Amino acid sequence: MDMSNWEQKNLLSELVHGLKAAKHLQAELGTASSPPPPWLSSSSLCLTTEMRETLLHQIVSSYEKAILMLNGSNVVHSQTAEMVNLAANPVANNGKVPESPTSINGSPRSEEFIDVGGSKDYNLSSKKRKMLPKWTEQVRISPERGLEGPHEDVFSWRKYGQKDILGAKYPRSYYRCTFRNTQNCWATKQVQRSDDDPTIFDLTYKGKHTCSQGIPPRDKPDTTPNTTLINYQNDLLANLRTNLSVRTTNGIESDGFSFPVTPPFYSYESDFGNGGGTFCDMGNYSRPSDFTGLISTNTSTGSSPIFDVDFQFDPTAEINTGLHTFLHDSV
DNA sequence: ATCATTTGACCGGG
């Protein structure tokens, strides 16, 4: 109800995102058949295959997200989410980072837990748990010092287990939402370090957050802008710039669009609880995957590694209504 | 005191 406004913004944002990526790709494919510009070596077109893959990934994940937003509020339809993921992933999977569906869920109260009192929460049978939506994501830890183990995430998790897996080099860790008991949030997450590349971690998410972490901030019209948030955005953008300039010297890496952002992203734990309206969800701002960039070679300069960068910064909350777009920001 | 992590036990599906 009052959620619909926020969801619509998200949905619109995703669709616009996907559309832009699709148009870009369409344009590139249109020019691909024409002879390449003389300043490019004959083998290279305007977009590397990597960039094409990234574009495709953006398109797929945007529409995926949009679909999930449409039926994602109902647990019964969760299989659809999984099927969509499975169907979409083979396209975007090799080395790419599959996007997690943004966990937007306004309608909790799955009738499973009418639980009260001290009765243990065994309300979700294992069969029902299997029906929960499931998706995976790969992250590469930044070569920053010391950052091992716990991967910064928008959500707060609580570890509840670790197991050695049969053929795997590293153990698998099991996390559940911190607010499982207090808010009946059944989101879980598994972390598995990759065998071959120890800087890669496979994350498997199961279930969507129904806790306040997954609930968007309440829409207060005419709220004074959150300066913390704005500063934070600026920091992120600055971070992006530095990261990008480093990367461009080597060319774009395979994960060039999943920008590592120095943790901690944001801590909002003090905003919970009794305050009620003060909760500020940074989730859709702070995840690196919500930054997207279209990078193309600058056609005006002949040789050197100068790129045109088209940044998009996905806004979803009430602070801003439009897309922050930085066009042709040469780095 | 509360809250998180560790770690062997336990359980269910294949």
Place this chain on the structure above:
DNA sequence: CCCGGTCAAATGAT
């Protein structure tokens, strides 16, 4: 029975 996932008591952190 084996394996992956979860529980829960013990332990650690604050």
